Amino acid sequence: MANSPASNKRVKVLIVGAGPVGLVSAMRLAEAGQPVTLIEAGPTVNEDLRASTWHPPTLDMLDVYGLAEPLIAQGLITPTWQIRLHSTGERALFDLGILKDETPHPYRLQCEQYRLGHLIAPRLQANPLVDLRFSTRLLSFEQHADGVRATVEDGNGPQVIDTEWLIGADGGRSTVRDGLGAEFDGLTYPETTILAATRFPFHEHLKGLSNVNYVWSDWGTYSLLRLPHLWRCSLYPEEGETIEQALTPPSIERKLQYIVPKDGPYEVMEVRPYRVHQRIVKEYRYGRVVLAGDAAHINAPSGGMGMNGGIHDAFNLTDKLLKVLRGEAGEELIDLYARQRRPIALDEILKQADRNRTRMQERDPERRRKELAQMQAIADDPVRAKAHLLKSSMIDGLRQAAEIA
């Protein structure tokens, strides 16, 4: 029966958003014995093609919950990634094998983001401590001294949920963040990226390709990311081309033909434009309301760090929230989550993603050559390569966060 304000019950934790961050947070709290209500505006786990790269420490964390193995079984173990010049095939090749003493998962995993949702959602639905409600949207909330009153809508009219804690894991367009009046400082990059998915086996045509490739080409830049049954290509409008023109089948076809010319057209399964932002909130905690994942910070996808960083937020936050809920610590412990995770988002995730994006947007052939030579010098020196990979694989950031008191 639908809750009405009169029949309103008080919950301990209300999580808004069943993306990777909300799902992981709910799982960790419930499996440690805490009841959780998780609401998701969509009717199911979102299956859009978004994150594809899982970094080693994220796999290490998920392994504790038996989730790394089924993800690995559905993905592609990716020991190397590369930056490449299309015209010559020259590349800087980074081999994550060098991290074998640092992590049991010394590779990137290429696997669709929604597969984690498909593993966690049924597990939550089977857990009597979890109230998982799809097609339920947070409309607004008010904060009181000892909790939060949220108004949600599930198609049967507005309902009220009183909660001790509210976690805003509702993504880049967060209603929770808006309700807090929190500014999302930063910028939106000028370019529109066009994601095109095709089954064409690029690896059989471009010599020495990894499963993750960032490529400079004479006509611009592109990336090729491999998933088990398809290649995901990031393309950009050509000079003088509008977004609308760039999204048309002939334009997509032309760009794919530049990458590998072939007889007959490409079979393109999905085309999606997206804008890229770099933004972060000033505070992660506002009393009993806490932000995590894309609701708190968003970055360029180059380097694959948004979802991974959000999952790292979820682990850090729920560690602390569990202690507070059990009465083992005061609520000020949640401030430590903010102190540990915000600088990492700012200095490690946003800045690295920005550097990766800027590097690949470089158009000047001379500067590209110089950059490639620098990246090759790092990749070919075991000490520098290890340092680079500890950082780009997000291990460094987690270690730095753990040092913050």
Ligand SMILES: Cc1cc2nc3c(=O)[nH]c(=O)nc-3n(C[C@H](O)[C@H](O)[C@H](O)COP(=O)(O)OP(=O)(O)OC[C@H]3O[C@@H](n4cnc5c(N)ncnc54)[C@H](O)[C@@H]3O)c2cc1C
């Ligand atoms: C093309 C692309 C490629 C990417 N590649 C990578 C990658 O390789 N690696 C990586 O780490 N990251 C990558 N990212 C980023 C990654 O997709 C996001 O960082 C990640 O989805 C953030 O997870 P989240 O749970 O914070 O938010 P989301 O996944 O956005 O989930 C938020 C959820 O909240 C729900 N919601 C919103 N408002 C409400 C409301 N009012 N009430 C109830 N529910 C609500 C939404 O429906 C949604 O399901 C990529 C992103 C894009 C666009």
